[in-house]
Amino acid sequence: MLKLEARPEASRFWRIGSPLLALALTVLIGVGIFALMGKDPLKGLAVFFWEPIKSAYALSELAIKATPLLLIALGLSVCYRANVWNIGAEGQFVLGAIAGGGVALLADGGSPRVIVFAVLAAGVLGGMLWAGIVALLRDRFNANEILVSLMLVYVAELVLAYLVYGPWKDPQGYNFPQTRMFDAVTQIPRLLKGSRINVGVLIALFGALGMWLYMFRTFGGFQLQVGGLAPAAARYAGFSSRRALWSALLISGGMAGLAGAIEVAGPIGQLTPHVPVGYGFAAIIVAFVGRLHPLGCVFAAILLSMFYIGGELAQSRLGMPKALTGVFQGLLLFTLLACDTLIGYRIRRTGRA
Amino acid sequence: MTAPRLEVRHVTKRYPSVVANSDVSLSVAPGEIHAVLGENGAGKSTLMKIIYGAVKPDQGEVLVDGQPSRIRNPQEARALGISMVFQHFSLFETVTVAENIWLGLDRSHSLESVRERTAQKAREYGLDLEPDRPVHSLSVGERQRVEIVRALLTEPKLLILDEPTSVLTPQAVHKLFVTLRQLAATGCSILYISHKLDEIRELCSQCTVMRGGKVTGSVDPRRESNASLSRLMIGAEPPQHAPHTSSAGEVALAVRSLSLPTPDPFGVALHDISFELRVGEIVGIAGVSGNGQQELLAVLSGEQPRAPAGSVSLFGRDMSGRGPRLRRREGLHFVPEERLGRGAVPGMTLASNTLLTRARHIVGKPPLGWVAPRATAALAADIIARFQVKAGGPQAEAKSLSGGNLQKFIVGREIGAAPKVLIVAQPTWGVDVGAAAQIRGELLALRDAGCAMLVVSEELDELFEICDRLHVIAKGRLSPSIATRDASVERIGEWMSGLWSEAAPC
Numbered sequence: 029m030l031k032l033e034a035r036p037e038a039s040r041f042w043r044i045g046s047p048l049l050a051l052a053l054t055v056l057i058g059v060g061i062f063a064l065m066g067k068d069p070l071k072g073l074a075v076f077f078w079e080p081i082k083s084a085y086a087l088s089e090l091a092i093k094a095t096p097l098l099l100i101a102l103g104l105s106v107c108y109r110a111n112v113w114n115i116g117a118e119g120q121f122v123l124g125a126i127a128g129g130g131v132a133l134l135a136d137g138g139s140p141r142v143i144v145f146a147v148l149a150a151g152v153l154g155g156m157l158w159a160g161i162v163a164l165l166r167d168r169f170n171a172n173e174i175l176v177s178l179m180l181v182y183v184a185e186l187v188l189a190y191l192v193y194g195p196w197k198d199p200q201g202y203n204f205p206q207t208r209m210f211d212a213v214t215q216i217p218r219l220l221k222g223s224r225i226n227v228g229v230l231i232a233l234f235g236a237l238g239m240w241l242y243m244f245r246t247f248g249g250f251q252l253q254v255g256g257l258a259p260a261a262a263r264y265a266g267f268s269s270r271r272a273l274w275s276a277l278l279i280s281g282g283m284a285g286l287a288g289a290i291e292v293a294g295p296i297g298q299l300t301p302h303v304p305v306g307y308g309f310a311a312i313i314v315a316f317v318g319r320l321h322p323l324g325c326v327f328a329a330i331l332l333s334m335f336y337i338g339g340e341l342a343q344s345r346l347g348m349p350k351a352l353t354g355v356f357q358g359l360l361l362f363t364l365l366a367c368d369t370l371i372g373y374r375i376r377r378t379g380r381a
Numbered sequence: 382m383t384a385p386r387l388e389v390r391h392v393t394k395r396y397p398s399v400v401a402n403s404d405v406s407l408s409v410a411p412g413e414i415h416a417v418l419g420e421n422g423a424g425k426s427t428l429m430k431i432i433y434g435a436v437k438p439d440q441g442e443v444l445v446d447g448q449p450s451r452i453r454n455p456q457e458a459r460a461l462g463i464s465m466v467f468q469h470f471s472l473f474e475t476v477t478v479a480e481n482i483w484l485g486l487d488r489s490h491s492l493e494s495v496r497e498r499t500a501q502k503a504r505e506y507g508l509d510l511e512p513d514r515p516v517h518s519l520s521v522g523e524r525q526r527v528e529i530v531r532a533l534l535t536e537p538k539l540l541i542l543d544e545p546t547s548v549l550t551p552q553a554v555h556k557l558f559v560t561l562r563q564l565a566a567t568g569c570s571i572l573y574i575s576h577k578l579d580e581i582r583e584l585c586s587q588c589t590v591m592r593g594g595k596v597t598g599s600v601d602p603r604r605e606s607n608a609s610l611s612r613l614m615i616g617a618e619p620p621q622h623a624p625h626t627s628s629a630g631e632v633a634l635a636v637r638s639l640s641l642p643t644p645d646p647f648g649v650a651l652h653d654i655s656f657e658l659r660v661g662e663i664v665g666i667a668g669v670s671g672n673g674q675q676e677l678l679a680v681l682s683g684e685q686p687r688a689p690a691g692s693v694s695l696f697g698r699d700m701s702g703r704g705p706r707l708r709r710r711e712g713l714h715f716v717p718e719e720r721l722g723r724g725a726v727p728g729m730t731l732a733s734n735t736l737l738t739r740a741r742h743i744v745g746k747p748p749l750g751w752v753a754p755r756a757t758a759a760l761a762a763d764i765i766a767r768f769q770v771k772a773g774g775p776q777a778e779a780k781s782l783s784g785g786n787l788q789k790f791i792v793g794r795e796i797g798a799a800p801k802v803l804i805v806a807q808p809t810w811g812v813d814v815g816a817a818a819q820i821r822g823e824l825l826a827l828r829d830a831g832c833a834m835l836v837v838s839e840e841l842d843e844l845f846e847i848c849d850r851l852h853v854i855a856k857g858r859l860s861p862s863i864a865t866r867d868a869s870v871e872r873i874g875e876w877m878s879g880l881w882s883e884a885a886p887c
Contacts, residue, residue, distance in 0.1 A: 037781055247750030250736055253729075260723040263684045264715070265737040266705030 032373045042370040047317050047324075050364035051331070057359055067346055075345060076338030076356070086337075088225035092295050093336050096121070096287035098232040098329035100311035102239045103283030105320040109243065110276035111256035114162065116177025117284040118308025119184035120155040124285025125292045126188055127154025129207065129299040132214040132292070133196065139213050147214055147293045148286060155285015156278045158184060163277040167270055173277070181308070189301050196299065206300040216294040228290040232329075235283065236322040243322070252276055284308060306354075310336070313361045332357065384447030386411045386570040387432065387463075387539055392441030394427055400594050401427035402438070407589045407599065409539070414561060414571045416581040416602060418614055419591035420785075420813030425574050428591070429541055432572075433465050434458040445539075462538030466528045466545055472516045479512035482531045495534075502530050506560045508553075518647030523671045540564065541572045546580060551841060551874040553669070558584050576614070576814050578607040579842075590614055615815045629849070630660035631696075633802045633833035634681070634713070639692040641680060649673040651680070654859045656852060658802065663824065663834040664862065665848030667841060667873055673857035674837050675718075678806055681835070682715040683708045695802065709738060712801030716792055716808065720784065724791040727780035731765070731772060731790060732757040734779050739798055760797075768793035769819070785812040792820050796827055803827065804835045809843060821847050841870055855879035 055073065062072035080090045100117045107114045114120075128151035135143050158180060165171040189205070198208040216226040243249040255262040255272040262269060287307065292299055310332050317331065318324030339353025387409040394402040401424045409415045419425045430436040432443055434452035443450045445461055452458045458465075472481050479496040486495065496512045503510040508526045516524065525545065532540060542561075546554045561584065565571055575581055581588055582602045590598040590613040598613040639654040651673055658664050668674060679685035680693060683705040693701045695711050705715070717723045725734045735757050736744065743760060745751030761775035768789045772782050779787060788809070795803060808824065809817035825847060828834050837854075838844050844851055844865075851868055853860040853876035860881045863872075875881070 037778075245752050245754075247736070247740055247744045247747075247752055250733065250752060254726055254737070257728055258722045258726045260719065261726045261737060264682070264705065264717055264723050266683065266707075266709070268704075 029377070031376050032369070033376045035372060035374055038371050039374075042367075043319065046367040046370055047319070047328070047364055049370075050317070050360060050367045053363040053367070054356060054359045057363075058356060061352075061355070065348065067348065071346065072342065072348075075341045076334060079341050080334045080337040085223065088220070088223040089337060090330065090333050091225050091229045094329040094333035095228045095232045096291050096307045097311050097314050097332050098325055099235055099287035099290070100280075100284045100308055101314035101318060101325045101329060102232075102235050102322055103280030104311055104315040105318070105322065105325060106239065106243060106249070106252065107276045107280040108315060109256050109320050110252040110272050111259075112273055112276040113174045114159065114177045114277055114280050115174055115312060116158070116162065116179075116181045116308070117280060117311055118304055118306065119177070119181035120158045120281040120284035121288040121291075121308045122181070122184040122188050122304050123154040123158040124151035124288030125154075125299065125303045126184075126191065126288075127151055127157075127285065128289025129210070129292045130196075132210040133207060135211045135214045137211060137213065139211065141213060143214055144216060144293065148289050151285045151287075151289020152282040153285065155281040155283070155288065157281075158285070159277040159281020160274075162281075163274045166277075167273060185301075185304060188299065188303060192299050192301055198298075207298045209298045210293060214293055215297070216290055224295055226290075226294045228294050231286070231290065233326070235286075236326055240322040248275065284311075310357055313357055317360060317364055331360075335360075383411065385409055385444070386413070386446060387572070388444040388447075389428070389432065390442050390444065392428070392431060392438045392443070394431060394436065394438045402431070403594045405441070405591070405594075405596055407596070409570045409572060409587075411538075411570055412565050412568045413587055414565050414573055414585045416585035416588040417572060417574045417591065418576065418578075418581055418588055418602075418610065420576065420615055420815060423591040423614075423813075424594040425591055426543065427594075429465065429543060429572070429574065432458075433463060433541065459535055459537075462536075463541070464532040464535045464537035464539070465541040465543070466525070466532045467543055470524045470528055472524055472527060474517035475515065477513050477515050478510060478519075478527050481516055481527060482534060485531055486534070498534060499530055502533050506530070506533065506557065508557075514647055518645060519671065537569060539570045539572065541574070543574045544576070545573075546575070546577065551870050552878075554580070577842075578602075578610050581610070582607070592616065611814060615813075629662035630831070632657050633660050633696060634658040634835070635694045635697075636681070637692055637694070639677075639680065639688060641676065641685075641688060643676060649676055649857045651676055652856075652858045654857075656859060656862065658833045658835050660801075660833050661828060661831050662849045663828050663836055663847055665844035665851045665865070666835065666837045666854050666859070667844050667851060668837075668839070668854035668877055670839055672855050674806070674854055676857070677854065677859075678715070678717070678804065678837060681804055682713075682717070709798075710741065714738065714795040714798050714800035714803050716795050716803070716805040718806040718810065720787045720791055721780060725779040725787060728778060730761075730776045730778055731782075732761040732775040734790075735760045735764070735794060738794060764790055764793040764797055767797070768823070785816040788812050789816055789820060792823065796823055800827075800832055802833045802835075804837070806837045807840075808836060808838065809840070810838075817843075841873060844873075845870070853877055853881065 059069040059073065062069040080086050100121060104114060104117055128147045131147045131150040161180060162173050162177045165176050166173045192205045192207060196207045198206055201208065216228055218226045243253065251267040252272045252275060254265065255267055255269055259269065292303060296303065314325055314328040314332050318328035335353050335356045339350050342348040342352050343350045385408045389405060389407050392402050392405045405428055417425050427436060431438050434454050434457055452461065479492065479499050482499055483490065483492050483495040499512045508530060510526050510530060516527065529545060546557065561571055573585055582605065585602050588600050588602040589596055592614060602610065635657050637655050639651055641651040643650045649672060654677065680688045683703055686702050686704055688701040690701050691699050695708065695713055700708055721727045732754065736752065739760060743753065743756040758775040764770065765772055765775065770790045770793065771786045782790065792808065808820050812820065824834060836844065836848060848865050850862045850864055851873060852862050853873055855877055856879050860876045
């Protein structure tokens, strides 16, 4: 018989090993799913884990999808470390896209190139505004931030829909619900000719570095984490819990908003009802698989980006439903939560038959 | 000759980093009150867990009533009539006292009957306990009473008590001893774990002394002196403190007619509390836990800034609405009762934990507030070295330290800030004799250096040892102060029940 036994102290090995084991289990279950659906498991795995990295073009697509995931997950990591459960990053992402897109729509051919900065800044502010509503309601009325942030996702999507079906609809767009394409001057600068990859990926990587510095090298980041780990210690030290709440939500909202602006002013180039594709939710998984650590988030963002691409390829190449992306994301989170047990416990074989 | 109620034979238990028990043997006769004496980390708790079935030994065996015991878990231990009161409580905070006890019993009892029996047992043993109060509103001392009553309800044949008296008044300790002797007279054996030499000599007829996981002596404590017992326990005699002679200076901390209602229905409201704390003196506040200590301390530390204006002042400046950081800037530091989770963040390193109260000098200017890891590590290493904290170094997590060592670290952190006013709650709760003596020595040295100090403790011995004046807190009111040399344990004990005349000498 197997028995779980509490470890005297948390295992450092399994803190890193758990996400890897979870990934292995996810792959294993994935193989089972492919086999059950009558597909060649090897082909299925190749679609998820080889196709996305096999060429320069594939890698650039991988980076494009990893960029918003990483940006959002970085903000969420700070939030979760502060014990503030913002699960509405999707809505903050949408608001960032709307605000950034709104600025981009103001530009024409004669606008200066620096308007890109205005687009990005508007995105950050948009995301902060949406997260600020959550902070305000929690601070003022003690409303549960999980519910409020989640419900604001749907409000954000409706705001987006209202704009693209209504006032911002492209007059020459054959009545499609979309804005006109943004002027080229608002386009996020591309890194390489002939590839869609843009400076957003650099912003995200610098964001990871910045977030690491903030969390582990500044007093503000320290206060935030103390508030999350031990509220009584934060009170004892005199750290303001209100300040922690506001900074956590504004940081994560701002990061999600930035991701939204980069997305619309980069790969998409206009606002449509299909801007939100679940990055805000997938980033929750990225944050946890990445151990709420910026470096871990980088790897996890790449992994989840593979799932996105793999899901699309599985649809086009193997004729499998696109929902497979969500299945893989869910499996990863599910197995991760299970594997995390190993951090605090070890498995012992007991003598009884 | 009848078989011993409990016999432990050559038990060894190794943990990855330490041998907790090495070839430990002891034997307890029916009806015997047997003490296990040792410092924190001597292996007492591990031994108890082995007896109680919570931990399996690597070698050796445990015999109950002469039969090799096959206790695999605490339920089986209880079925054999072994009951234990742990030092660290295992209570569910969200439900009531009676429901907690009910959860630990088998299903055949109704909650109603458990409520009645709880109240009755509590009365029988002189333990003040309301069965319907939710546990989260109880103080440490009250929670321990729940654990004791819970153990007594199982009508045990062997009762294990881990440091049970630290939160009782002297009168209640006396009552408990009467009960324990009664219980022993009915044939129930008692294993009494403690580091209080006086209590062991008063209560127990046999004593096993442990040090570093090994048995260093098996003696009749009634024939030993405190000095000889403590030599067995720590290998040395605790240092004696010279009597204090210098007189107190200007008023450092003043509390004036502080009254504060409590939002929690089971909290304690503070009534008209006034006292002064002067430079160069240690004032003690005695009292049974749950009489307003938590509330008063939160007001003094600034964690509770709702106190009426003018009620708390530091060197003549009103501090009542200020938070802990501003008070620290004025020189007021505080050591709270709870070490893990309040005095220190369990999952953070000692280096990071210095930032809780010492950030002002090692963190860069805002808005950046740069934290230099070298500076925090150096400060932590400094505290570790100066206060002989046993820890893996500045990068050890706070939760990896034993209670006594973490307390030394926290006290050291606050003393190292060179406070003008230091407030300490339970300076040596659960700390072994050697470390306790060291902490008290440091507090006295700080007092002599001109610090004004307030010590809130439930251990009267400790207050009598280090304080110049004493107050007693009972039901949210504060007694007048009395010079320690004029006070007696009996008088303070009476005051702890709330009985003092307002005209007592100040």
